[in-house]
Amino acid sequence: MGSPHPSRGPGCPSGPRSVPADAQTVPLAVVAVLSAVLCWPVGSVAGVLLGHLALHRIRRTGEPGRRFAVLGLVLGYAGLLGALAVGAFVALTTFGIPPQAG
Incomplete structure (x- = not known):
């Protein structure tokens, strides 16, 4: 019949490879956290991009x-x-909300 999981054929790995106990954390993951925290708001974009790249590599x-x-x-x-909220707040306070007619 074959494998119980159709996506796991003879040539497909059954899961993550074993990693030695002294393996280091993927540097992209650490840089993602640091950039998201230390370089707000521009670093938030880097944190998202690097986080996705790190997850892909880890998988x-x-x-x-x-x-x-x-x-x-x-x-x-x-x-x-947060940057979007701050931008919306600044835009609303700078340009104001137009008065309602009536």
């Missing part, structure tokens, strides 16, 4: 660092939302 190679990559994504997206 492909099985290296450690998934928590850092996810943290970089969360902080990056939160930073982008």
Whole structure:
């Protein structure tokens, strides 16, 4: 019949490769967190991009660092939302809300 999982044939790996105990966290994941925190708001974009790249690499190679990559994504997206909120606030206070007729 074949494999119980159609996407896992004879040539496909069954999961992440084993990683030695002394393996280091993927540097992209650490840089994603640092850029999202230290370089707001521009670093938020870098945090999101690097977080996605790190997650892709971690899934492909099985290296450690998934928590850092996810943290970089969360902080990056939160930073982008914060920048959007600040921009909206500044726009509304600078240009004002037009008075309602009536």
